[in-house]
Amino acid sequence: MNGNSANNxxxxxxxxxxxxxxxxxxxxxxxxxxxxFVVGGAICMLGQAxxxxxxxxxxxKPEKAGDPTVATLIFLSCLLTGLGVYDRFGQWAGxxxxxxxxxxxxxxxxxxxxxxxxxxxxxxxGKMFKLAGSVIVFGTVxxxxxxxxxxxxxxxx
Amino acid sequence: MKGKxxxxxxTWGFSxxxxxxxxxxxxxxxxxxxxLKDRYDKIYPDLYMGQxxxxxxxxxxxxxxxxxAIQKANLTPQQIxxxxxxxxxxxxxxxxxxxxxxxxxxxxxxxxxxxxxxxxSLAAVLVDxxxxxxxxxxxxxxNCTAEKQYRYPTExxxxxxxxxxxxxxxxxxxxxxxxxxDIAVRYATIGKxxxxxxxxxFDMGSAMAPAAAKTIQTHFADTGRxxxxxxxxxxGDLASVGxxxxxxxxENEGYNMGQKFKDCGLLIYTSDxxxxxxxxxxxxxxIVTYGHLLKExxxxxxxxxxxxxxxxxxxxxxxxxxxxxxxxxxxxxxxxRQQKGGx
Numbered sequence: 001m002n003g004n005s006a007n008n009x010x011x012x013x014x015x016x017x018x019x020x021x022x023x024x025x026x027x028x029x030x031x032x033x034x035x036x037f038v039v040g041g042a043i044c045m046l047g048q049a050x051x052x053x054x055x056x057x058x059x060x061k062p063e064k065a066g067d068p069t070v071a072t073l074i075f076l077s078c079l080l081t082g083l084g085v086y087d088r089f090g091q092w093a094g095x096x097x098x099x100x101x102x103x104x105x106x107x108x109x110x111x112x113x114x115x116x117x118x119x120x121x122x123x124x125x126g127k128m129f130k131l132a133g134s135v136i137v138f139g140t141v142x143x144x145x146x147x148x149x150x151x152x153x154x155x156x157x
Numbered sequence: 158m159k160g161k162x163x164x165x166x167x168t169w170g171f172s173x174x175x176x177x178x179x180x181x182x183x184x185x186x187x188x189x190x191x192x193l194k195d196r197y198d199k200i201y202p203d204l205y206m207g208q209x210x211x212x213x214x215x216x217x218x219x220x221x222x223x224x225x226a227i228q229k230a231n232l233t234p235q236q237i238x239x240x241x242x243x244x245x246x247x248x249x250x251x252x253x254x255x256x257x258x259x260x261x262x263x264x265x266x267x268x269x270x271x272x273x274x275x276x277x278s279l280a281a282v283l284v285d286x287x288x289x290x291x292x293x294x295x296x297x298x299x300n301c302t303a304e305k306q307y308r309y310p311t312e313x314x315x316x317x318x319x320x321x322x323x324x325x326x327x328x329x330x331x332x333x334x335x336x337x338x339d340i341a342v343r344y345a346t347i348g349k350x351x352x353x354x355x356x357x358x359f360d361m362g363s364a365m366a367p368a369a370a371k372t373i374q375t376h377f378a379d380t381g382r383x384x385x386x387x388x389x390x391x392x393g394d395l396a397s398v399g400x401x402x403x404x405x406x407x408e409n410e411g412y413n414m415g416q417k418f419k420d421c422g423l424l425i426y427t428s429d430x431x432x433x434x435x436x437x438x439x440x441x442x443x444i445v446t447y448g449h450l451l452k453e454x455x456x457x458x459x460x461x462x463x464x465x466x467x468x469x470x471x472x473x474x475x476x477x478x479x480x481x482x483x484x485x486x487x488x489x490x491x492x493x494r495q496q497k498g499g500x
Contacts, residue, residue: 013354020355020363023401025319025434032316081312090314091431097314106314114310117210131313 032094039096047073047100070101077102081109107131162285165379168346169278171285176338176494177331178291179229182448183222184440185300185326191426196449197327198225204301204326212246215299218328219244219255223295226330226447230291234259237332238289241280243272244297244439245324246306251297261293270394271348271468272296273329273443274487278345280333281489290334297328298438307358307473320360320398323432325425329443331451339494340454344380346488348372350470354481358471361482362399362434365467368484369395370406372465376488377412384412388459391450392486393442393466394422396435421445421464442466451491460493 050072054065080086086106090097097103111130115123129136164170181198189200199221201207206214219242227234240261242252249265256263268275276294283289303324304311333342351371355364369392377383384390395403400420407414421442422435446464453459465488476482 016353016367017355019405020366020398020402023405024360024363024398027318081314084312087312087314091316094316098316103314106312110310110312110314113312114305117212131309 035092036094036096036099039093040099041096043073043097043100043102073100073102074105077105078109081106082113086110104132104135107135164344166375167348168344168376168379169282170344170380171281171342172335173341173343173494174336175281175285175333175342176336177340177342177451177491178232178334178338179226180329180331180447180451181222181225181229182329182444183218183225183327184444184448185218187300187430188325188327188425188440188444191430192424193445193449196452197444198222198229198448204299211299211301211305212250215244215246215297215302215326215328216251216254216258218299218326219251219295219297219330220258222297222328222330222447223255223259223293226293226295226332230332230334232291232332234261237261237291237293239264239280239283239292240295241266241276241283241292242295243267243276245269245303252295255295255297268466268485268487269468269470270298270437270439270441271466271485271487272439273393273446274345274464274466274489275347275468277331277333277342277489278347278487280331281342281345284333284335291332292334293330293332295328295330296439296443298324298326298440300324300326300438303438317433318359319433320357320362321433322361322394322396322422322435322437323426324438325394325422325436325440325444326438327440327444329440329447331447340451341492341494342489343492344376344488344490346372346376346379348375348486348488350483350485352481352483356476356479356481358476358482360398361394361437361469362396363402364399364469364482365484365486366395366399366402367406368486369393369399369465369467370403370410372486372488373403373407373463374410374412376463376465376490380490384414384417387461387463387490388417389450389462390414390418391424391442391445391462391464392418392420392422393464393468394435394437395420395467396422396433396437398434399467424449446491454491454493461490463488463490 051065051069054060112128115127183199184197243266244251280292280294351368425436
């Protein structure tokens with residue numbers, strides 16, 4: 001009996017989800033991918049331009065120019081977050097602004113701003129990594145795994 | 158003649174003299190530029206409302222709405238016997254902290270976005286039962302406090318899908334008493350919790366639509382009324398995704414809802430204000446009903462309306478743990494009184 005009613009419930013939920021799906025607007029996958037490609041690419045181009053600028057005008061070696069470039073992009077992202085425009089930009093560009101380092105900076109800056117009202121220790125300090133934390137954790141774990149594979153490949157050689 | 162107070166499964170029938178003495182709505186800056194911009198009692202120029210945190214800002218809107226409603230009823234907070242209030246924040250803080258300010262004995266209630274009609278139904282019960290001479294019901298929601306609690310930081314640039322909704326910044330309050338008003342609170346139908354397996358917290362409309370449809374059906378079955386008996390039936394915050402779903406569900410049950418079936422979440426903003434599927438939050442049904450619809454009734458545009466406030470009873474923890482979103486809806490019928498009677 002119990003199994004039957006559970007099955008019934010499942011059937012009902014399934015039927016409903018089918019009905020509801022008709023009314024849910026479909027995610028615009030193609031146009032979103034296109035926007036993400038263009039905006040993400042543009043941010044990378046800006047990064048490249050900054051990097052060339054640091055090499056040609058500020059005397060950085062090409063392999064060292066990455067550091068000030070990333071710092072500049074992070075600064076710009078935090079500034080735009082603070083001015084309240086990055087989220088609007090992000091709504092339009094989607095992954096285009098989320099995937100580059102600017103998205104990472106935005107996730108930290110926005111959380112720090114949001115929780116400023118709860119104080120510097122419990123608010124800003126405690127909550128600024130609430131979104132970025134998992135990127136750092138899994139990024140580090142992934143890097144560790146890749147590092148081990150790299151080492152093993154060397155041993156085999 | 159004294160009518161039966163419990164009808165059918167879960168509908169309360171109130172005496173004809175339980176009525177709205179006054180109502181008020183306060184709204185945020187974006188709502189203040191929307192479709193109903195002339196209908197609010199107070200519009201704040203920014204999201205902080207002169208406070209230093211968003212939580213205090215939300216509380217301020219609720220305090221103002223309650224105060225204005227009591228003033229409009231020509232009463233003082235000392236004369237109000239009970240304050241029934243709720244909001245979306247953890248531990249219902251807007252409601253309880255605002256009650257610290259107005260010093261009216263508090264009954265804190267929670268039904269997510271359905272709290273507007275839940276608190277009003279309970280207020281009507283108190284008044285009709287003689288347990289209160291006057292009761293005020295109030296709710297609030299604030300876009301930034303709700304985002305902070307349920308989703309991501311407001312300045313986070315994540316992309317939201319078109320099914321997402323925009324939490325309304327505002328507060329509404331309604332003073333009930335016996336006699337002395339033009340609009341009676343006639344019936345209240347209390348809903349059952351419904352869960353049909355929708356898990357996406359960015360699609361509340363799909364999650365809540367079955368609860369709304371069910372409560373409307375129960376209301377019709379309990380009262381013997383049907384669509385024809387109402388001039389307007391509005392849901393609280395189903396928005397552009399949930400409303401057509403609820404319409405189809407009701408149609409499948411044999412109710413043709415027609416043009417008079419609307420949603421408060423679609424009445425607040427103009428089409429150029431980017432709010433995804435539409436408004437949501439306790440304030441969605443509250444500012445539309447208390448700010449706009451009751452005025453429409455007074456102005457003679459409607460004689461009978463049914464407000465079905467819908468609520469998604471999830472918590473950030475429940476959906477992170479992969480649970481579906483249980484939902485509820487409560488319906489209240491407002492009716493123009495035939496003759497304006499004293500008490």
